[in-house]
Amino acid sequence: MTQPKTTKLEAGAAFPTFEVPKIGGGTLKVGGTDAGWTLLIVYRGKHCGRCKNYLNKLEKTYSKWEDAGFSVKCISADPIEKVNDDIAKFGWTFDIGYDLQEAEMRAMGLYVSDPLSSQETDRRFAEPGIFCIRPDGTTQIIAISNGPAARPDLDELLDGMIFTIENDRPVRGEV
Template structure:
């Protein structure tokens, strides 16, 4: 499986994921709002719970700034349901992120350290702020759970970018 590096200013791939509780969640393509797309490692990750807990507290602020929130992991529906029940997340949560989808998003993929961690490969964290036209404004991909954008700073920067109609940055290839 090949991985592709997401391009700032480029289109995020059009992907669909099953949603806990039925239906589906999707990213990519034109929409009416900005999208905060968060890929988390899964039920086994305590740092993910902390991060998504902060997102839960800030959900209204992100929505007021014009964002819809899409959160997904490679977990099974049962694991994702258990997290929602335990942590009280009110944003929609997708599950079943495939390795092929991880590759399309340019995410790092890890094998579990042991069967007690989890029972499948999983994506390391990825955060994407996607314009209504389906292009990436911000791409933040990590190879481990300890490096992710701080959500209040990210929101503040995105409000500035939207208000001032700032383009995506980092679009120059090294010579």
């Protein structure tokens, strides 16, 4: 059966609201209104070396994001066992959700891929997506890729977001 095409989120649109199970228990709520800004990183999963490098860089800047008023959330389609393996190996301390479903991937406008082999992974997964979500639940930054090699530099993104917040800059790209 052919899957429906993904509809891309528009700049300034309300981010879709959903929940995924969270490492450590409970759920990780995504979208909707929040007390502050949110940095959401959707990563491909345990099979992706570039994702691990990116999340290791995030760990190094995590406290700076929090100091800037951001809630940091990461999610993937991986099952809990794979996420726990990576946390044990890399020591990530930010919130991580797992078992992201294809419908949620598509609602976020992400590209979805089938594994190249059973050694890669056993399920469809989302290609990378980085979102900065305003406290009112709308999108400020949407950075999606159809492959693992293109992602925004986290230091540059943080610097830009601090400028955006301090200068009350509007959402761009709405025309």
